[in-house]
Amino acid sequence: MPRLGLALVMVLVAVCGCGPSATTDSEERVTFIRDGLLLPGEARANVVLDVTTEGRTIKLTPALPVGGRTVFHFGWERGKRYELTLWSTDGSVVFLAAVTAPIRPEPLVVRTVPLEKVHAGSVTSGGEPDASLAFSADGTLLAVGTFGGYLRVFDTRTGGCVFEKRFPEAVIKRVAISEDDSRVYAGEMSYDGFVRAFDLKTKVELWRFRLADELETSRPARAHDFFALYSYPQVYCMRALGDDLVVDGFHSWTHGGKPRHLSRMYRFDGRTGVARWKWPADAPLPRNISWFDLDDEVVALSAYQWEAPAEGDKTPQAAIVLLDVASGKVLDRHRFEPLVPHFTTTPMWYGLAFDGFGHLAVGMMDGRGAVFDTHSEGGTPVLKLVRNLDLARPVEVTGVPVYAGAPWAAGSGNELYILTDGRLIAPSASAKGKTVRADHPAANTLFALEGATGKLLWRWKLTTTAQSVAAGRNLLVASTQQSFSPDDPMDYGLTAFDTAFTLPPPEEGDFPFGGRTAAAPIDKLLFRYHTAGPVVALAVSPDGKTIATVEAPVRLPDEMTVVGTYRLHILR
Template sequence: MRHPIPLLVLSWAFCSSLGVGCSPSPIDQSPPSLRFLRDAVLVPGAEEGPQVVEREWNAGETITMDGYTATAPRHPECVPLFQVPLGDVSRVVSMGGTAPDTALAWSPDERLLAVGSYRGEVVVVDGTDGTILARRRLAETMVKQVAWAADGQTLYATEQSPDAFLHALDPEHLGSRWTVRLADEVGSSPAPDGQDVFGVYTLPTAYQLAVLEAGDLLVGAAHGWTDKHGVRQNLSRLLRFGPDGTVRAAWPSQALDATLMHFAIDEAGDMLAVVVGRTAHGEAPPGLPIGGLQLLSLEQLTPLRALPIAPLPPHFKSTFIWEAVGLSVANDLVIAGMGDGRLIAQDLAGKPKWQVDLGTPLSSSTAPISASIGFGLLRGDQFVVHTSGTNVPYGSSSPAARPPSPHPGDNTLSVYDVSGALQWAHRGIEQLNGLVMGADGRTLVVGTTARPDDGREDLFGAALFDLDREQAGTKERIVTCRTEGPVFFRPSLSSDGRLALAEHPYRRADGTLSGTYQVTVMR
């Protein structure tokens, strides 16, 4: 099958996928030739322009297409197809803010790409050439999440704003079908001062949206802020909306003095596991598994069992889970990756099954070192997880100290089976940052960036891994896609291999800013 692609590819096609990141140049002086992509070949074309032709190839194979002949390389390349500019975020970056949140989602038929930006916009673009089809400013702050209804006729978007609106939008023109104010569920707080680049994260929002097979929308609304008296507060609630915006189920009956940000779903087993956190002052409500998981029925959001997890002394006095959660009712299994470096598996009754110490604290010369687990997902009978860079445990006597040496388990991508046996692991030169399954159900996308101590500018982008391959280690990496700037940790990969990455400017070693806030779609 042939797919015409934009001319942007001509100026990028000769940037090696395993070399440094590069910017598109206005004129490409290189002679046209075949370029070898993942399960496809880029044919330069003439009047009709370059085209991606889907076909398999093997390293060393000589291929002739449309009069061009070339020998296939050992590794495929990754070339940009188009870019979508998202505006100026240089102030946030220059003031030391975090990576600008950017949400990405392919439509069910993969014709369209939806983007939710840090600048409060929702953008819908043509997924083949990047033509902007609709654009709407929803909030003065950020759009946190976007998700498509199964029929592609509705696009959901949530704000992180004083109102925390949940929008159901017509993707053709982004007009509202209905809107729900989540701040009515979890409270509101004022917009932060313009000089507070972290203040937006104190506003209410939905940290996760999940469109269920029945068409309902599961929303985790959460709010953590400091009130006018200087007291830290939390309010959260899980809500299941029907396609018309009516609330069909909710837990608990009133907003909870805790945070409910991320969850794992097993639709076949009618169950979900939600991470229960808390940053508020004072005693936690009784019976809550703070730092652990709560199991609920998916249909009615009825609580089934609390799964508390004990802290890891002496350096950790509490527990924390971010986005590393897996749930399988068929396997009687709940898996959680912990901020203290443990990977913990329990059965649905809360009985321990196995534990792997991936990044737990080790003694070093001047301070203990550890590597956190922030990202993980269950894919069939595999749990995929990666560790962070090395840090000093926050419960140690010197948590702000620079790690004296790298932790042996840091920046490692690992795949385990449901019994806890390691299938393979990969540790490259990049720092890993987030992982997402592609729409094909087998390709894993892992965000990459430079390690803090080396200052390299050629490691931004993403690495793709085929989880169905039998080889181990670096052979699992299909391709590396390099971008001009660092990427946010929520990429999106279509079933035909189009990879959407949100990149942003960064501060160079000399203090100057480089890069652009944009979405780059690659193949």
């Protein structure tokens, strides 16, 4: 009997009349995954699986082998009973007793890939190594940039590596793949700050652009300080757009004892490296452009600086700027004033994202948020404020103001998502040496918002310190990293949600704590996926079918024990 048929006979003995929970051997049972079934054994192409439910039968052929098992794609429903009949290659039939679909699927691990050896971060002081991830437009390719200077591209269906190059003098800070899958782009954090383009088939470098020529360069003040690397010029954000590449060039360093910042936006011809436009056009901006997102019409970017402005400095301290994606010209801007008395600036990080309909989510590091509508008025896109959000602004705990920043945002379909981070004490109190061992009530919380109105749809509290959020069609994933408090749980990994599963709307109330969420957000929960170490990079394919994440090693509070490794996980 063929290998798959024999394996299913073994499963039949284990589960007949008892459901799939009667077996504990994950290699010898039927597993329900997000888009089908996973059966033991590698099936041949002419094997057919009949799936019968409620008197209807569908015939399935193998989709792909994964780790000695075979995927059969089909859309199952929670709690429904299915009869599985396998027709083997010799015409014999192996019947598997009816199985009940679970409430939630299990993640399918396509492959885990060890990356290079890196230093371990610390639970108490941070310092985890960077990584960067980006999917191709159709989700079949995944670009990976690493702290050790590697640029790799993987086939997400098999986990095989199809491209690899190393740049030993650089951290590959950002990566992207052209929309036609012909080129891969790498953005460095290095003395030169190169942007590079490679032909994926020939592996030949097509062009490079040196950011340091316009943003200056610098040398770390302390040669062996991990954090000194971040004073190099770097690509802070990068997106493929048709045949082109949009880049955020960023340089923040100390010169003569004073902080300096230079940033500039670029749109390059992806084939030649010629800059179609730069913003600002005349000279780099003396601020940090920390992140951007774009659609077919506009680029929205956040510009700020961490420190209070110098006397006489009239440049806006924090603003969202809307650029025409074709020309790079400014269409609109919205300024944010500092949240006094606790803050003297309005810092922002990665908290900027569009949904699929021109609505923009903004998260700020003082605990505020906002939603904008960028639809055209009179033919010109604008930044129309839809709603201000009080996500995690300072509240007093035993007389000390605590808050949570809102550094991450994502969008998909008609929804926007903002994720807050962990325990923070407002600068107005920390400057006086005040401290408290308590989180803001909305720390490490994922907020799901209606894009058109900014209204709260649902929220989810993570178990430990948040790291990032990413979204694709019908899929939302949040990740966790190490906490800087040794008292917090080390619960590293991913939490995935089905955004297509509809919850009744919440009742109105004070955002975000008032009102109630009708039905439970737990109904949207797909699965938890645990990693041994903290997550340092996360991406979801545009079609929502594939998740990629990188974990890193971390030293526990004893500073001796290390958990986790620097490795890539590809999941479906």
